[in-house]
Amino acid sequence: MGYAAAGMFTLILATAGSAYGQALDTSASPGKRLTIAADCVACHTAPGGKAFAGGYPLESPMGTIYSTNITPSKTAGIGDYTEAQFARAVRDGVTADGTHLYPAMPYTSYSKMTDSDIAALYDYFMHEVQPVDTTPAKTALDFPFNVRASMIGWNALYHSEKRFTPDPAKSAEVNRGDYLVNGLAHCDTCHTPRNVLMAADNGRPLAGSALGSWYAPNITSDKVSGIGAWSADEIVAYLRTGHVQGKAQAAGPMAEAVENSLQHLNDADLKAIAAYLLQTSPINSGELKARHEYGQASVDELTLRGGKPEDNPGWHIFSGTCANCHQPDGQGNKEYPSLFHNTATSRSDNLIATIVYGVHREVDGVAIDMPGFGPDALFTDRLNDQQIADVANYVLSRYGNADKTVTAADVALAREGGPKAPLAVMAKFTIPAIILVCVLIGLAVMALISRRRKGA
Secondary structure, eight states: OOOOOOOOOOOOOOOOSSSSOOBSOTTSOHHHHHHHHTTHHHHHBOTTSOTTOBOOEEEETTEEEEOOOOSSOTTTSSTTOOHHHHHHHHHHOBOTTSOBOOTTSOHHHHTTOOHHHHHHHHHHHHHTSOOOOOOOOOOOOOTTTTOTTHHHHHHHHHOOOOOOOOOTTSOHHHHHHHHIIIIITOTHHHHSOBOTTSOBOTTSTTSOEEETTEEEOOOSSOTTTSSTTSOHHHHHHHHHHSEETTTEEOOHHHHHHHHHTGGGBOHHHHHHHHHHHHTSOOOOOSOSSOTTSOOOOOOHHHHHTTSOGGGSHHHHHIIIIIHHHHOTTSOOOSSSOOSSSOGGGSOHHHHHHHHHHOEEEEETTEEEEEOOOSTTOSSSOOOOHHHHHHHHHHHHHHHSOTTOOOOHHHHHHHHTTSSOOHHHHHHTTHHHHHHHHHHHHHHHHHHHHHHHHHHO
């Protein structure tokens, strides 16, 4: 857990609804609480757009996927869906007209949702959400990903229609956490590694996975690679606020999850998630030290001031751009987190993304922001790729994992959306391969005809 700022939030305890996974206060309907727990608004609301009207661009390794309108509009949304059609779309990724959704819609996790929760969600969308008669942008991926029928084969391999069944050997709290983590709140969607066909590697659940420019870390119970060294209270605090002193701060996709969903879950839900995570099978990813244990305070401000910028470019950028908030020794203050004992500085990928894109989340109505410093920054110093690499290397060497290094090429890759998935790389050769096969078949046919003519 952890991507990169600060804030505190106290939640009202809520009950009601089905036995697993509810959200918000008791004045909200069960369907609304479930919608927030499932974080539907995050993907189905475009920046500046109306709630659930779709059009949010989801950057995937295969291209940009635009979310659909899920308001009860009869012309642009799901207003004509029956409950059975709604359930099939949510849990099996197939719309009312038979179109197959891409698994950017986490139906592989939502498939575990109970019938009662599906019914409550359907009631909420049909009766409490305002219809928006606007059709969002259409998803248009390149070949072969634009062939949606291919999802039939993918689903046959990787999608299960099995609904959640409590494990009688586990406590009610752990079962509830299981339902949330692997179903309704779909934590597994980001934190479980993917195989070559972009399906979840269920042999290593929650062991961490690349997520575009960011990295969703290992959240198994392993004490070094995962969060086994965290207390249940620390996990709850992180989910509620996105901040745990001396451990982690949420940025990127995790900050969005905290802002839109997790901060609104009740105490029982958050404690259930913590209980489930702390009893998962530990998976070690090869780390020798827990990611929140790196670094210490620095005295470079005293020893390097007055030196030539070219002698230590990373420190000069840090001193002029970062030290005002994070303090010259890196210890931070009440508003800004320490740079050491901070999971963001244990990995180069999340550190780069934090510098390039900044940190943005709102908790209990309070905005928690660190501006981005990439070439596209509007209100801060614009740092080029080499400058970001220099300051990242300085931070890693002083406050984080000194075994990690960053190059300008690494920064450029992060700005482009992160490493390309093997499936997307292989797809570039699909059309040439098809042409080559057609040519070979044509040559074989011509050779066969030639032989027959000679024989005649």
